[in-house]
Amino acid sequence: MQLALINLNSAVDRRRHMTTQLDALGIAFQRFGFDGRTLSSDAIVEWSHRHFPHLDLDTDALSGAEIGCWLSHLLAWRWLRDDIAGASCAVIEDDLVLGPGLAATLRALAELAPYDLIYLGTSSRNISSRRRIEIGGRAVHEPVGSILNTWGYVVSRSFVEQVLDMRSFRIRVPIDHFLGGNVRDRRPLISVVQPAALWEDQRLGRLSQIEPHTFRPDRWRVVEDIRRRFLGSRIGELYYSVYRWL
Numbered sequence: 001m002q003l004a005l006i007n008l009n010s011a012v013d014r015r016r017h018m019t020t021q022l023d024a025l026g027i028a029f030q031r032f033g034f035d036g037r038t039l040s041s042d043a044i045v046e047w048s049h050r051h052f053p054h055l056d057l058d059t060d061a062l063s064g065a066e067i068g069c070w071l072s073h074l075l076a077w078r079w080l081r082d083d084i085a086g087a088s089c090a091v092i093e094d095d096l097v098l099g100p101g102l103a104a105t106l107r108a109l110a111e112l113a114p115y116d117l118i119y120l121g122t123s124s125r126n127i128s129s130r131r132r133i134e135i136g137g138r139a140v141h142e143p144v145g146s147i148l149n150t151w152g153y154v155v156s157r158s159f160v161e162q163v164l165d166m167r168s169f170r171i172r173v174p175i176d177h178f179l180g181g182n183v184r185d186r187r188p189l190i191s192v193v194q195p196a197a198l199w200e201d202q203r204l205g206r207l208s209q210i211e212p213h214t215f216r217p218d219r220w221r222v223v224e225d226i227r228r229r230f231l232g233s234r235i236g237e238l239y240y241s242v243y244r245w246l
Contacts, residue, residue: 001086001088001089001090001106001107001109001110001154002028002029002030002079002080002084002086002089002090003022003027003028003029003030003089003090003091003092003106004029004030004031004032004076004079004080004089004090004091004092005018005022005029005030005031005032005092005093005094006031006032006033006069006072006073006076006091006092006093006094007031007032007033007093007094008033008034008035008068008072008209009033009035010035011033011094011209014094014095014204015031015094017094017095017201017204018092018094018096018098021096021097021098022098025098025100025102025103026103027102027103027106030076030079032072032073032075032076032079033068033072033075034047034068034071034072034075035068036063036064036065036066036067036068036071037064037065037068037209037213038064038213039064039068040064041059041064044057044059044064044067044068044071045057045059047071048067048071051071051075052071052074052078052164054164054166054167054168054169055074055169055171056168056169056170056171057171058170058171058172061172061173062171062172062173062174063210063213063214063215063216064213065209065210065213065214066174066175066210066214067171069150069174069175069210070171070174070175073091073150073175074163074164076089076091077091077155077160077163077164078160078164080155080157080160081157081160081161081164084157086110086157087110087111087112087156087157087158088109088110088111088112088154088155088156088157089154089155089157090106090120090152090153090154090155091150091152091153091154091155092120092151092152092153092198093150093151093152094204095151095200095201095204095205095207096121096151096152096198096199096200096201096204097198097199097200097201098197098198099196099197099198099199101197102120102197102198105120105138105193105197106154106197107136108135108136108137108138109135109136109138109140109154109193110136110154111135111136112135112154112155112156113135114189115140115156115188115189115190115191116155116156116158116159116188116189116190117153117154117155117156117159117179117188117189117190117191118135118140118153118154118190118191118192118193119147119151119152119153119190119191119192119193120151120152120153120154120193120196120197120198121151121152121192121193121196121197121198121199121200122147122149122151122192122196123148123149123151123200123228124143124146124147124148124149124180124192125236125243126143126144126145126243127141127142127143127144127192127194127243127244128141128142128143128144128243128244128245128246129141129244129245130244130245130246131144132194133191138193139193139194140191140192140193140194141191141192141194142190142191142192143180143181143190143191143192144243144246145181145243146177146180146181146182147176147179147180147181147190147192148176148177148180148182149176149180149200150175150176150179150180151198151199151200152197152198153179159188162186163186208221208224211224
């Protein structure tokens with residue numbers, strides 16, 4: 001399976017961190033990144049219209065950094081649609097720790113049916129134990145509700161073609177909300193591989209490339225820190241234990 005790494009030109013340390021791990025695992029990759037953090041809305045819209053004419057970007061709802069994240073992932077999806085013969089590809093971000101079994105997991109998940117997207121790891125803990133099937137010998141579990149990160153996932157060609165070949169595609173929520181199912185329209189069918197094949201690097205994960213350029217409360221660092229503490233707490237463990245049986 002082909003793999004796309006989301007990494008900005010300026011993020012040299014992150015690129016080195018990921019390249020070292022991918023090389024050690026023998027996984028080849030293509031790198032994609034669009035940096036919208038310091039561009040004007042007009043410049044971002046002009047670029048997107050040249051490369052993705054069907055996009056309708058809501059620059060009032062999303063920051064340049066968030067739109068840049070969207071465009072980076074869309075570049076990877078276009079690579080799958082136009083240049084890859086397989087039924088799927090993996091997309092990972094650049095602040096991760098990769099498990100030793102990642103390559104084998106990617107081979108196992110080459111056929112995603114019946115899902116549009118399978119997460120390779122997630123901070124979300126609302127994962128059902130009951131809603132479980134096996135794909136390629138790997139257990140995949142459906143979440144109860146949405147997933148709110150884009151660390152890494154395998155996406156199907158059919159879903160990518162559905163999104164990229166639409167006449168018009170309105171983007172007004174962050175990509176993690178869209179992919180994770182926190183939308184009504186064109187909601188992908190998602191699942192999560194268990195055990196995880198990758199995790200967030202704790203140091204890099206806290207050095208957000210979006211938060212300093214996005215001023216909504218949900219992107220504030222203090223809000224993210226509270227979420228992290230809750231997920232790792234005993235109270236969080238008790239709370240999310242209920243989801244396993246839903």
